[in-house]
Amino acid sequence: MKMPKTKKKLLPKDFDLLLKAGDITALKAVFDTCDLDARGGYGKHTALAFSDCPDELARWLVGQGADLEARDAYGRTPLHYHASSWQGRIEILIDLGADIQATDHDADTPLHKATKSANAEAVRALLGGGARADAHNASNLTPLAAGLQHCSNVQIEPMAGIAELLLAAEVPRDKGLGDLFKRAFSGGRRVQAPITPQMQGFVRRIGETFEFHRAGFNPEYLEATSAALGRLYALFDVPPVPGRVMHDGRAPIIVRSARWQDQHKELWALLVPSKGPASTVQGELIRIAGRIADEVGGNGGVNWDADYGKMTRAFLAHISSGAPLPAAELNRAARVVADVRGLEGAGGELCELAVQWVKINPTPVPLSPPSYSR
Template identity: 50%
Template sequence: MGGRTEHLPQDFADLLAEADLPTLQAVFDDCVPDARGGYAEQTALAFDACPDDLARWLVAQGADVDAPDRWGNTPLHTRARSGRSTIDVLLELGADVHADGATVGTPLHAAAASLHAENAALLLAHGADVDARNRDGLTPLELALRSCSNIDLERAAPFARLLLDAGATRTPAMSTFVEEIGQRFEEHREKIPADLAGPASAGLDALYRLFGVVPAARRARHDGVAPIVVTSTRWQDQHAELWDSLVPGSGAAATVQGEVVRISGRLAHELEGNGGANWDDDFRAMARAFADHVATGTPLPDADLAEVRTAVDDLVRTGSGATARLAELAVAWVLRNPDPRPLDAPGYRR
């Protein structure tokens, strides 16, 4: 290769957007055909803006159409996942639709991860295995459903139909993933912008029908005005009931009552469920705020307040404490203060 570099110029992406074919070809007077660039250390063939004529020329010059990047993604993986380019020319040049050295799996898995139906259809037309399993043991359709976020819901059912029509095997995991998608959507429904909520909800309903899944129950949200009531008798069930009605999908609650319940749940999840891996000053501030809140309105009895202060001191000092007891006392305080009280902006971000 006559001493040519194995590194693409730093402005190669800009050149792809601006330069004509002869100028791009001239880059490779100084670079080998498989020269790499960008954070992923990918070849020119993997760039979204690589022109088809340049791709054909590079392969003719000896470029490997299946050269992996630093994560094992071939150009076909990278561009199958992207919504900004097509994969026709790579398939024309013989790219391997079965390549599975990437973390995500095959190129069809890559397309599934972004619900890219057009690229998935092309891969299937070129013989991609619709039921191939990646390192996590997931088929492309299972990966698509596991990866599906609320903003993806409008595209999820058409993508699923495409793979099912291509012979994808239905698995119990698919129904489980759809159930989880529904629960996640209902948890955040009230915060989804109106122009997105309708199509997303319709897409979710289509997934329910496609996989025979019982729709997740809509959360009965409290209106912020009426007295707060619970129907359960055990404090654990009351806490869950209050969480569903008062705690938003993300961020602080609108009311002090909701925030008391939210803080107790977040503290327990972090320390008991996550081993305190993210324990920081924000969590400590939340614990202190909890102690302040339950001393307001109709406060907890003195003995309970003393217990709260001791538990919060332990949490702040050691990152461990009686989180279950705090959750029980959160319920007790809310029941003593049923009239909603607006929450001032908190001094923490979790």
């Protein structure tokens, strides 16, 4: 007796292209040779998790027995994927019975994923399907808190709308959230989600980041984004972050903080532009040190390239110019630069040395065009 042929566990490499073509007959034919839960994509997810998966194919797959809760390598279900994607199809998965409170390896629900992506339509659909706004992930963050924590400048406008949706979402009365509850809705049937000091801190961070980059922000979206930021301040009762005042390029550069770590932050805010090189040697020295510290300390040096090498050489040249650092500190800088990617705390040492040089060279020095583009 002939044994049935085992079906493939991996989707075709061109499955993305097949989805974009939208030929349902051709897509169904894939599963003549592939398992209904065959995997593909970087997370090894099933066909149901692809954002381009047509509704008709999704219904057919589930009808044939595909697992609607199939997990990828990170514990995410198809609904997690669609909640994260602006092209995601939330409604069809909910209609098919997807678990709206499923959690991944980080204990994120689909609603957490939607807020982190600032996907307002997905948030609205998930709330309409019964998603809980008070669910906590492994970092003890609700979807709203997680969204605020991850909010970038370009996400401020949708995040303001998302915050309004989530603050108005119904939450159980027995959660012991005490004085942090806002006013009850009419009739006492619903209570607004709580605003926490942590959320307020996230909103302040959003404001600080935006104000740092305001001058270089796309003017086409500046007014709407600024207005949305004002809505976030009002929603979370956070005083507006003052606008950034940069150094005029002429007056002596003075630091007021006591610790070099705080002095570096102060000088960064004063001298480093939103993007591109600084206009002064002082500002560029602070920028180079900060960029290198972020790359080697935060990214493990994965983006290190020839430009970073040029930046380290420029750093050594700058601290040797004007009133140079003492010989011992110049030697220290050379040692740090020589092993900058392998020496623990190397970025911090460069920041400290940069601050030292600026303090003994307070008169702004115009920067010549640098040889690097980072």
